[in-house]
Amino acid sequence: MNAAASTSTLVAALQPAAEPVSSHVDSSVLDYLLVELVPTLRDSAAVSGARATKIEDEMRAAGLLSHLPVASKAAKRESTSPGDPAEDALRIRLESVGAHVGANLAER
DSSP, rough: OOOOHHHHHHHHHHHHHOOOOOOHEEEEEEEEEEHHHHHHHHHHHHHHHHHHHHHHHHHTTTSSSSOOOOOHHHHHHHHHOSSSSHHHHHHHHHHHHHHHHHHHHHHH
């Protein structure tokens, strides 16, 4: 095989990597995804909170955590954050998604 044929084969193989195919998305798809984003993140925060509470309860039962009264825990949450804990978890998740999207846009 001669050098010219070898070079042209190599260039043909590497060209898709050098010029990636542009992808197009319908603008309404982003609207549909955004509509479902908030309920999905709200459900995710609820599941995560329930999992964390279950693990804390198991650790207290095993004697790995001190037994804090539930009332003092709720009072501590109210003093640090005036909002609903579920809404705070949702807000944190939405901010995280926004930060990731912003970082990816800034990279491009």
